[in-house]
Amino acid sequence: MTAIYVDGDACPVRDEVYRVAARLGLAVLVVAxxxxxxxxxxxxxVRMVFVGQEADAADDWIAAHIGRGDLxxxxxxxxxxxxxxxxxxxxxxxxxxxxxxxIGEALAGRxxxxxLRELGRTTxxxxxxxxxxxxxxLSVLDTEIRRALRDADAP
Numbered sequence: 001m002t003a004i005y006v007d008g009d010a011c012p013v014r015d016e017v018y019r020v021a022a023r024l025g026l027a028v029l030v031v032a033x034x035x036x037x038x039x040x041x042x043x044x045x046v047r048m049v050f051v052g053q054e055a056d057a058a059d060d061w062i063a064a065h066i067g068r069g070d071l072x073x074x075x076x077x078x079x080x081x082x083x084x085x086x087x088x089x090x091x092x093x094x095x096x097x098x099x100x101x102x103i104g105e106a107l108a109g110r111x112x113x114x115x116l117r118e119l120g121r122t123t124x125x126x127x128x129x130x131x132x133x134x135x136x137x138l139s140v141l142d143t144e145i146r147r148a149l150r151d152a153d154a155p
Contacts (some may be wrong), residue, residue: 001027002152005083007074008032008048013093013137014041017073017100019061019139021045021138029065031058069152071144075126077106089148093128095140142147 001065006014008030018041031049032038042047059079066072068087074080080090080098086141090098096136098106129137 002069002071003027003029004145004146005059005066005070005072005088005118006030006077007062007072008038009036009058009078010075011073011093013073013134013141016045016134017141018043018136019086019146020138026145029062030134031061033057054107069148070089071143071148089149089151091140091144091146093129093137095136095143097140 004017004026006017006028009032011017011030014030017028018064020026020118022043022045027152028043028046029049030038030046031051033053034050038048040046047062051061059076059080059082062072062079063082063086066088067082070083070088071095072088072090074083074085074090075092075094077098081103081137082094083090084098084100084103092098
């Protein structure tokens with residue numbers, strides 16, 4: 001059964017995920033280390049998973065549980081790569097679909113930004129999501145869920 005895994009500590013589109021998942025009858029697992037308190041939504045299809053405070057604990061939990069036919073919502077590029085390696089789909093909160101065709105470039109860009117920060121250069125984080133970004137995310141989320149459902153049903 002297809003499930004949506006949400007990298008919950010810094011996900012600005014949780015409410016959008018909850019709405020779409022409820023409409024389609026899908027389970028949502030919001031995985032967080034609890035460093036930023038999350039308010040459980042009180043929905044029957046949403047489960048909060050709190051992991052340890054160790055670095056990457058949420059990423060490790062998601063990577064250990066996600067599989068073919070599932071979808072991860074994350075802005076963490078290395079986590080997206082791990083999800084893809086497990087046969088799952090990955091989607092950023094801005095609607096960017098991570099795939100085998102673009103994950104290498106995304107990882108390389110992340111590495112360049114890290115190197116620039118080490119050299120003392122300032123790199124900007126992602127801009128705040130606009131109403132258009134949220135609308136785009138919802139459209140792409142619906143498409144990726146349908147693809148994940150087909151993946152789950154494929155032999």
